[in-house]
Amino acid sequence: MHIARAQLPDGVKVYGWVLEDQFQPLRGSPFAGPALSELAAVGAARPLDQVRLLAPCQPSKVICIGRNYVEHAAEHGVDVPTEPLIFLKPPSAVIGPDEAVKLTPLSQRVEHEAELVVVMGRRARDLTPETALAAVLGYTCGNDVTARDLQRRDGQWSRAKGFDTFCPLGPWIETDLDWREQQVACLVNGEVRQSGHTRDMVFGVPELLAYVSAVMTLEAGDVLMTGTPSGVSRLHAGDRMVTSISGIGLLRTPVAGD
Secondary structure, rough: OOOEEEOOOOOEEEEEEEEEOOEEOOOOOOOOOHHHHHHHHHOOOHHHHHHEEEOOOOOEEEEEEEOHHHHHHHOOOOOOOOEEEEEEEHHEEEEEOOOOEEOOOOOOOEOOOOOOOOOOEEOOOOOOOHHHHHHEEEEEEEOOEEEEEHHHOOOHHHHHHHOOEEEEEEEEOOOOHHHHHHEEEEEEEEEEEEEEEEEHEEEOHHHHHHHOOOOOOOOOEOOOOOOOOOOOOOOOOEEEEEEEEOOOEEEEEEEOOO
C-alpha cells in the first residue's frame, strides 16, 4: 500500500492512498491510532497530476545513521563503526517530492546521499530486534543532502546536514516492503551516481531501531535514515536529482542555487 500526503486544489492537506495514478483522500491520519484497514476513504479520488504530493510524514525528529555501508566509509577514508553512528537532522530540513534542494553560499560542496528511510507507525521505546518491525508503518525514499566541506571542517555534522531543504522525503510510504531486498540509487541529470543494495548495510533495520530506541523515544511519524551506499558526488544549481528505491519508487528533486 502506498500512503501519501497531498495538498488538494482547494489547499487542504490530507493523507491518502495512491492507487495506480489516483490519489484517494482518507479521513484522519495513519499516525493517529486506527489500523490501516480501518482508515476510511473520504471524497472522490483524484488523478495524481491534480494534487501536490508533500513529504509523506511530518517527523518530530529525523534520525540518521552514518557509515552504514562499507564502501561509503571507504570512499571517505574512515573506518566502519563498531556500533551504529547516530546523528540528527532537524524537521525543518524536510521537503517533499519535486521541492528543490537549495544550495547554500556557506558551502562549496553539497553532495547527495540516497537512503532507504524507515517511517515509524507508533510511539516506541526500548524495542528489540525481534519486536522492532511491528512498530514500523513503512518505508520511503530519502536523501541525506550534506555540505561535505562543512562536515569535514566542523568535526561534527549538525551544520553540514541541517540546512533547510537538506532532507527530501517521498514520494509516499510503502507499507509492504522487505527492507533487505531493495536496490538504492541516486541519479543526477539521468546519470547513475550511486547504486547499492540494502543487503550490504552493516547494521540492519531491526538492529538500528533497537539501538536508537534505547536512547530516545520514537514517535509516530519519526523517520530513520539508514545510511547511504558509495558514489556520493557534488550537486550544482540546475541539477535534477532522482532518489530511487526499487520497491518504493522515485523521489524527484531539483537543485536550486543560493
